[in-house]
Amino acid sequence: MQQAKTDDQFxxxxxxxxxxxxxxxxxxxxxxxxxxxxxxxxxxxxxxxxQEAIYRVLEGRRRWPKGLDLFRFLSxxxxxxxxxxxxxxxRRNIDKNVEAATDAVSEDASAADLVLExxxxxxxxALFENDAEAETLAEGxxxxxxxxxxxxxxxxDVTRYETVRKRFRRKMxxxxxxxxxxxxx
Amino acid sequence: xxxxxxSKLDLLEEAxxxxxxxxxxEEVLEEAKADGEDTTAFAKSMDAWLQGAIAQADLSRLxxxxxxxxxxxxxxQDNVVPxxxxxxxxxxxxxxxxxxxxxxGKELSERDKVALxxxxxxxFDDDAWGDDQDKTDK
Numbered sequence: 034m035q036q037a038k039t040d041d042q043f044x045x046x047x048x049x050x051x052x053x054x055x056x057x058x059x060x061x062x063x064x065x066x067x068x069x070x071x072x073x074x075x076x077x078x079x080x081x082x083x084q085e086a087i088y089r090v091l092e093g094r095r096r097w098p099k100g101l102d103l104f105r106f107l108s109x110x111x112x113x114x115x116x117x118x119x120x121x122x123x124r125r126n127i128d129k130n131v132e133a134a135t136d137a138v139s140e141d142a143s144a145a146d147l148v149l150e151x152x153x154x155x156x157x158x159a160l161f162e163n164d165a166e167a168e169t170l171a172e173g174x175x176x177x178x179x180x181x182x183x184x185x186x187x188x189x190d191v192t193r194y195e196t197v198r199k200r201f202r203r204k205m206x207x208x209x210x211x212x213x214x215x216x217x218x
Numbered sequence: 219x220x221x222x223x224x225s226k227l228d229l230l231e232e233a234x235x236x237x238x239x240x241x242x243x244e245e246v247l248e249e250a251k252a253d254g255e256d257t258t259a260f261a262k263s264m265d266a267w268l269q270g271a272i273a274q275a276d277l278s279r280l281x282x283x284x285x286x287x288x289x290x291x292x293x294x295q296d297n298v299v300p301x302x303x304x305x306x307x308x309x310x311x312x313x314x315x316x317x318x319x320x321x322x323g324k325e326l327s328e329r330d331k332v333a334l335x336x337x338x339x340x341x342f343d344d345d346a347w348g349d350d351q352d353k354t355d356k
Binding site for chain 1: 224229233234238239241243246247249250253255257258260264265268271272274275276278
C-alpha cells in the first residue's frame with residue numbers, strides 16, 4: 034500500500050515561487066510541454082493551461098514533491114488539468130459548453146472517443162505523408178513500442194533515430210490545432 | 219506493448235512529453251525562434267502575469283487559512299456542550315423536606331411514626347385472626 038506523503042516531502046510554496054524565476058527559454062519550454070498536453074482536448078489553450086498549472090501550485094492546491102524535476106512536475110499538473118475536459122466535449126455543436134457536453138456523455142461515449150481518436154490518428158499520420166521515416170516512427174510510438182524497438186526501425190542507427198525524432202517532435206509542435214483541423218471550426 | 223490501457227493518442231502524448239523533457243531549454247528556445255515564435259513577447263507577458271498571480275494566490279491562501287481557522291473554532295464550540303445550570307426551585311412556605319438526609323438519617327418523621335403504629339396495631343389485632351386458624355395452630 035502506498036504511504037501518504039508527509040509535509041516535509043514537498044517543496045513549500047515559497048520554494049516554488051523562487052524556482053519560478055524563469056527566463057525566456059524556460060517559459061518557452063513550459064509552453065512547449067503545454068502545447069503537447071493540450072493537443073487533443075484543449076488545442077490553442079496552452080497559455081491558459083500553463084497559468085492554471087502554476088496558479089494551482091501557488092495557491093497550494095497542488096504540491097511539488099521534492100526530488101521531482103520542476104518541468105516534469107508541471108507537465109503532470111497540466112496533463113491533469115487538460116484531462117478534466119472530457120474528450121466528448123470536443124464533439125461538434127456541443128463542444129462550446131462543457132456542462133452540456135458532460136450531460137451528453139452516455140453509453141456512446143466510448144464510441145465517440147474511438148471515432149475522435151481515429152480521426153486524430155489519421156490526421157497525425159497525414160502530417161508525415163512526405164516523410165516516410167517520421168511516419169514509421171509515429172506508427173511505432175502509437176503502437177506503444179519502446180526505444181529499443183523504435184531503434185530497430187532505423188537499423189539501430191542512433192544518430193538517424195534521434196534526427197527523425199527531432200523532426201517528428203518539431204512537426205507535431207507546429208500542429209497543435211488538431212481539433213479545428215478535424216472539425217473545420 | 220508498454221501499456222495496453224493507453225490509447226494511441228495517449229502514447230503519442232507521452233512520447234512527445236518525454237522527448238521535450240530530454241531536450242534542453244536552450245535547444246527548445248532555438249527551435250521556437252527558428253519556427254518564428256515571438257519568444258520574447260511571450261516571456262514578458264508571462265512574467266507580468268506571474269507577478270499578479272503570486273499576489274492573488276497569496277491572498278487566496280490567506281483567505282482559505284482564515285476560513286479554515288474559523289471552521290476549526292466553530293467545530294470546537296460545537297464539541298463543548300455547556301452544563302445546564304441548576305437553579306434552586308421555589309418551595310412553598312413552611313415546607314419541611316421529608317427525606318433521610320433532612321432528618322440526619324436518625325429521627326423518624328411524624329408520618330413514618332403514624333404508619334409504623336398502624337402496622338403494629340394490625341399485626342397484634344387478635345380479632346383479625348379467624349377461629350379456624352387458631353385450632354389449626356394448636
